[in-house]
Amino acid sequence: MSLWWLLPALILVLVVSARYAWWKPSLPDHLPRVLMYHMISSQGTSKKHRGLRVDPVMFERQIAWLAGNGWEFVTLSTLTERGFSGGKQVAITFDDGYEDNMRNALPVLQKYDAKATLYLVVDRHDNDWSVKKKAHHNTGELAAEPKLSDRQVRQLIDSGVFELGGHTLTHCHLPSTPSDEKAQEIGACRQVLEETFETSVTSFAYPFGLFSAEDVNLVREAGFSNAVTTDEGIDGAGGSNTDPWRLRRIKVSGKDNFWAFKIRMRIGFRGYL
Ligand SMILES: [Zn+2]
Numbered sequence: 001m002s003l004w005w006l007l008p009a010l011i012l013v014l015v016v017s018a019r020y021a022w023w024k025p026s027l028p029d030h031l032p033r034v035l036m037y038h039m040i041s042s043q044g045t046s047k048k049h050r051g052l053r054v055d056p057v058m059f060e061r062q063i064a065w066l067a068g069n070g071w072e073f074v075t076l077s078t079l080t081e082r083g084f085s086g087g088k089q090v091a092i093t094f095d096d097g098y099e100d101n102m103r104n105a106l107p108v109l110q111k112y113d114a115k116a117t118l119y120l121v122v123d124r125h126d127n128d129w130s131v132k133k134k135a136h137h138n139t140g141e142l143a144a145e146p147k148l149s150d151r152q153v154r155q156l157i158d159s160g161v162f163e164l165g166g167h168t169l170t171h172c173h174l175p176s177t178p179s180d181e182k183a184q185e186i187g188a189c190r191q192v193l194e195e196t197f198e199t200s201v202t203s204f205a206y207p208f209g210l211f212s213a214e215d216v217n218l219v220r221e222a223g224f225s226n227a228v229t230t231d232e233g234i235d236g237a238g239g240s241n242t243d244p245w246r247l248r249r250i251k252v253s254g255k256d257n258f259w260a261f262k263i264r265m266r267i268g269f270r271g272y273l
Pocket of ligand 1: 208
């Protein structure tokens, strides 16, 4: 019998297993999951920022699956009040303030009685923050992407689905911003959001997930009660402590299939390739 296919088959299994770490044991359900989304919109022709766009059909499939599998939807403020414990909880977060959050995410979240936290950039219109991290990211694509108007943000809050979180005034690159400006970017963003939308703002997201110990102190001094990063994972895994100022999130990528989403929910990330 010819076994020529055995080696290619073995390689395929190894590659798939590295890309999707399906074999890793699930983390316990009582460790809260914090999901990170940006845009809920269909992919255009551009190859850039594909991971940031989750298709609306896929988004509904994910939310329906969470609801159907007994996950309780909570906001970051609820999670913090509960001390990051208390059952099978998932916090949905959106960064930046894209208009499709209103058009495509809100109706789905309402349908499944879900909650979410929106990290809103104050100066978000015509602001190309992608270049603040890497100058060559100058396609202007994210700047051209429609952002939520103040009126729409009010609607999101009034729906009872969304709470607001801070994400600095301008989506600044904290590592290259002078200390006094950083204090303004972090402190004033909370003040402006609370005054403009007459709501309490208790959670903060570090722009680009970049921050130092100094920034953590500034966030604390500004009166926030917790902060999320872009570090992938599930806090409390392996008995580790949950640091409310450096909360991990599970990245939901627009490049993922549904199986990858379920793996991320189980172990905090998709795989190694
Ligand atoms: Zn952002």
